[in-house]
Amino acid sequence: MRHSLAAWAFAGPGVAIIAVFFVLPVAAAFAVSLTDFDIYALADLKNLRFVGLRNYIELVQAPLFWRALANTLYFVAIGGPLSIAASLGAALLLNTQAARFKAFFRTALFAPVITTLVAVAVIWRYLLHTRYGMVNFSLTSLGFPQVDWLGDPHFSMPAIILFATWKNFGYNMIILLAGLQAIPKELYEAARIDGAGNFRQFAHVTLPGLAPTLFLVGILTMAGYFQLFAEPYVMTQGGPVQSTLSVLYLMYEQAFKWWSLGSASAIAFILFLFMLAVASLQLLVTRRMGGAT
Amino acid sequence: MIFALTTAVWFRRLSVAIIISASMLVSCSQKEPGVVEVEFWTMGREGEIVPIIIEEFEAENPGIHVKVQQIPWDGAHEKLLTAFVGGALPDVAQLGNTWIAELDALGALSDLSSAVHNSVTIDKADYFPGIWATNVLDDAVLGIPWYVDTRLLFYRSDILEDAGFEHPPRDWAQWRAAAEALKERAGPGNFAAFIPLNEFEPQVMLALQQKDPILREGGRYGNFSSAGQRQAIDFYLSFFRDGLAPPVSESELANVWNEFARGYFSFYISGPWNIEEFRRRLPIEIQDNWMTAPLPGPDGPGVSIAGGSSLVVFKQSRKRDAAFKLIAFLSRPDIQARFYALSGNLPPRRSSWDKPHLADDPKVDAFRDQLERVLPAPQVPEWERIAQELRIVTERAVHEDWSAERTASELDRRVDAILEKRRFMLMRSGSGL
Numbered sequence: 001m002r003h004s005l006a007a008w009a010f011a012g013p014g015v016a017i018i019a020v021f022f023v024l025p026v027a028a029a030f031a032v033s034l035t036d037f038d039i040y041a042l043a044d045l046k047n048l049r050f051v052g053l054r055n056y057i058e059l060v061q062a063p064l065f066w067r068a069l070a071n072t073l074y075f076v077a078i079g080g081p082l083s084i085a086a087s088l089g090a091a092l093l094l095n096t097q098a099a100r101f102k103a104f105f106r107t108a109l110f111a112p113v114i115t116t117l118v119a120v121a122v123i124w125r126y127l128l129h130t131r132y133g134m135v136n137f138s139l140t141s142l143g144f145p146q147v148d149w150l151g152d153p154h155f156s157m158p159a160i161i162l163f164a165t166w167k168n169f170g171y172n173m174i175i176l177l178a179g180l181q182a183i184p185k186e187l188y189e190a191a192r193i194d195g196a197g198n199f200r201q202f203a204h205v206t207l208p209g210l211a212p213t214l215f216l217v218g219i220l221t222m223a224g225y226f227q228l229f230a231e232p233y234v235m236t237q238g239g240p241v242q243s244t245l246s247v248l249y250l251m252y253e254q255a256f257k258w259w260s261l262g263s264a265s266a267i268a269f270i271l272f273l274f275m276l277a278v279a280s281l282q283l284l285v286t287r288r289m290g291g292a293t
Numbered sequence: 294m295i296f297a298l299t300t301a302v303w304f305r306r307l308s309v310a311i312i313i314s315a316s317m318l319v320s321c322s323q324k325e326p327g328v329v330e331v332e333f334w335t336m337g338r339e340g341e342i343v344p345i346i347i348e349e350f351e352a353e354n355p356g357i358h359v360k361v362q363q364i365p366w367d368g369a370h371e372k373l374l375t376a377f378v379g380g381a382l383p384d385v386a387q388l389g390n391t392w393i394a395e396l397d398a399l400g401a402l403s404d405l406s407s408a409v410h411n412s413v414t415i416d417k418a419d420y421f422p423g424i425w426a427t428n429v430l431d432d433a434v435l436g437i438p439w440y441v442d443t444r445l446l447f448y449r450s451d452i453l454e455d456a457g458f459e460h461p462p463r464d465w466a467q468w469r470a471a472a473e474a475l476k477e478r479a480g481p482g483n484f485a486a487f488i489p490l491n492e493f494e495p496q497v498m499l500a501l502q503q504k505d506p507i508l509r510e511g512g513r514y515g516n517f518s519s520a521g522q523r524q525a526i527d528f529y530l531s532f533f534r535d536g537l538a539p540p541v542s543e544s545e546l547a548n549v550w551n552e553f554a555r556g557y558f559s560f561y562i563s564g565p566w567n568i569e570e571f572r573r574r575l576p577i578e579i580q581d582n583w584m585t586a587p588l589p590g591p592d593g594p595g596v597s598i599a600g601g602s603s604l605v606v607f608k609q610s611r612k613r614d615a616a617f618k619l620i621a622f623l624s625r626p627d628i629q630a631r632f633y634a635l636s637g638n639l640p641p642r643r644s645s646w647d648k649p650h651l652a653d654d655p656k657v658d659a660f661r662d663q664l665e666r667v668l669p670a671p672q673v674p675e676w677e678r679i680a681q682e683l684r685i686v687t688e689r690a691v692h693e694d695w696s697a698e699r700t701a702s703e704l705d706r707r708v709d710a711i712l713e714k715r716r717f718m719l720m721r722s723g724s725g726l
Contacts, residue, residue: 039674040714042378043399047718058710151545240542241688256371258678 033265042259055266065267067242068250069274071157075246076225076278079161084214084221086165087172092206094173095180106177110170117167121234124163125150150236153243160231160244167231168224172217179213180206215286219279226275247271329615330358332383336602337366339387342636350622357615370677377401384610385619390427390603390669391676393435398674403608404433405617414621416642423599423667424641430672436603437620440629440638442564443597444494444588445663447571449559451582452478461586465528468560468589472537475559484539486532486560487549490691491542493684494598495562498588499525501668502595508708512673513716515708517701524591526704527697530690540691550574553583562588564600568656569637585659587666599667601641639664675711682707 033055035041041048059065090109094102112120127134128149136146149159187205196204207214228246232238238245238253247267255264335343340363347359362383364372370392376382377399388396396402409415417425420438428436448461453471456478462468475485488495500507503521508514516522532538538558539546546552553561554575561567571583588597604620606613622628629640630648639660640646646661670676683704690700 036714038714039374039395039398040718042374049717148545241692242685256375259374 029265029268032261033263033269035262037261037265039259051262055263056270059263059266059270064242064245065247065250068245068247071243071245072226072228072247074157075161075164075228076222078158079164080218080221080225082161083165083169083225084172084217086169087176087217088214090169090173091176091180092202094177106174109173112167113170115167117230118234120167121163121231125235128159151240153241156236156240156243160228160235163235164225164228164231168221172221175217176210176213179210183209211286211289215282218282222278222282223275226271226278328356328358329612330360331385331612331615331619332360332362333619334362334364334383334386336364336369336387336389339602339636339638340364342632345635346623346628346632349628350619353622354615354618357618359619374399380609382607382609384612384616385604385606387439387602388436388605390424390436390438390599390601391680393428393603393605394430394672394676395674396605397430397433397435401607401609402435403606403610403613404435405437405606405620406432406434408617409434409437412617412621415624419642419644421599421641421643421664421667423596423669424601424664427599427601427669427672428603436605437624438641439602439604439623440632440636441641441664441667442566442600442602442639443660443663443667444498444562444564444600445597445659446586446588447553447561447563447567448584448586449553449556449579449582450584452556452559461584462589464589464593464595465591469528469531472532472560473535476537479556479559483556484537484558486538486562487546487552487558488529488532488538488562489543490540490688491684493680493687494564494600496525496529496683496687497670497680498562498595498597499529501598501670502588502590506671508671508673508679508712511719512671513712513719515679515705515712517704517708518698523697523701526687526690526700529687530695530697530700533691534694542688554579565639565657565660566637585656587659587663594662594666596666596668597663599669601639673712673715675715678711679708682711 034050034052036049036051036055093099094106094109099105126132128136130136130146130148130151133149135149140146147155149155183206187209188201191201191205227248229248229252232244232246232249233252236244238249248271251264251267251271254260254267333343333347340361344361347361351357351359369389373382373386373388373392373396377396382401393402409417415437421441424438424441428434428438446461450461452475453461456471456474458471458474462471472485476483479485497507500522503519503525505519505521506516507522509516509519517526533540543549546557549561550570552558553571568585572580575583588595590596604623606616606620610616623632624642626640626642626645626648629642629645630650632638633640633645633648634650639657640651641664646652651657651661670680673679686700686704686707689695690703695703
């Protein structure tokens, strides 16, 4: 009894903060998602109607929502693995015995992470400019045709993925590097003695050793990438033809452009469910793989 | 126990912080005793220009200090709504006139009717009626037009003449015939007209020219499937369907002025800001070869959209008299003429147009003519959303080659859904049409 009282006394402030700043807003948001909160309700709360699940039903029926979801999944499915692969590649390179100026490269590759997203997005817009950008300059000098990166609906999302990968890979690289350094050297030695080549060492020593770290990095990246917003907001404003409209961008527009807070809250909850589902799937897969080895 | 103590400390600190910031606020707004500070939000480029004019106002009214805040157009709508929620609206603001209905639905705007009635400077009869109408809702005057923005035809007079047309088209049939002839002359890869797909205004203009209104039953439903509206949609789409206009938005043409100069297109639907841009950016040899013309209508000169910005006073403001003084000052014909000279924004009053700068400029004549024939876009709070849907649906219709019928029914479906709450509100308040 006394113990539990003491425990509550210690946990109390934390629990209180979580209750006030997390549980309460989430509950409020869920309540709002069941209403048609809009500018009329903003003028007078008497104009607020309880609409049950109508916001959710309307969203599920709205092509724009599916478009936003498809765009976001495209970004997560391609951008996520690409970004982790880039991080892993960079981490492996930095971890090799032959690598020189490790500290310099580690800092240089990490640099994009600490830059201001909006500022570098503006610079990338220059790089990706159809006629005067460096990317197209390089492409055309190699004999490829010009690409309208941010103006063509087929290339706008790849351009955003490229940018996000460049911006983010450094962060995961540091985590993976730490994971790599934690793998005992003896395992590699043993593998080499058994005659394993570079690839088999990678597949049977590095990857299993790195699995928990990779899982963490995967979850973090997935959760972060689902919340795609600032990149399209700065670079394309969701266009062209809504090809870079993400779920979060749609939510932002609903909430702060049209002040349809009911619908915006519903979007937030659907996005949350999606992220939960993908995270559980990742957990499941990792457990299975963990069980197999 | 510890928790309670820290809360008490925090509470005390918080109240101290509040007192300090409150006293700072007070000391800020009362820097000089007896001087009223009016906060004025302006959008985009106007914000850069207006301080020059404000200096004169402050010289005339030593008791008023104007604090100008510049808001970028992109974020202006969000900013206004957020400020309304946060109780942080300024005293006076520039407002796109299509936003008036929305802010009025929030009850944010103060009715200026009596102030206008008592004003010596603001003479309603001097304003172009279509522009004035954008500010009137249920007989309440909610804003005073500051400058106008309408769209009409920019054209290459040399190319048109060369193709055998002595004057710019005056009705749809002539427009269409001229466009076909120009396309023929321009050859493959070039076009007759450029109608930017990223703008909804061109389509709204054509829609306003119809006898059937854009919304029906007092703004309860979309009316796009009516015969007149369908005709407008079909006329718009036919420019793209028949290859008379390129299906692109403004940003896809790297440089509109270069393309206009080299004859990529000869008709361009655009607004007053482009007069200055054309003068500055087109090569000298083209300068005598471009002109503006009023918008052709279905049968004879047609109406265009009454766009532009108004000046409004917010209900939250406690300095409404000083705020209105500023508006009255900015509405004076001599000040409007100066504002035009500085910004290129066209004035909404006829007497401002008689001032030298505007009166001797042949390129703006068409605008003056057009301004006598402008109509407001539907004045419903949902208009901004409707306009966006209009742009999105039309863009798709152009890219996927939809028929006018399909476009119209898709528009009706989307617009009816947007107006659902409005129907509910009107039904509940029991107001008729």
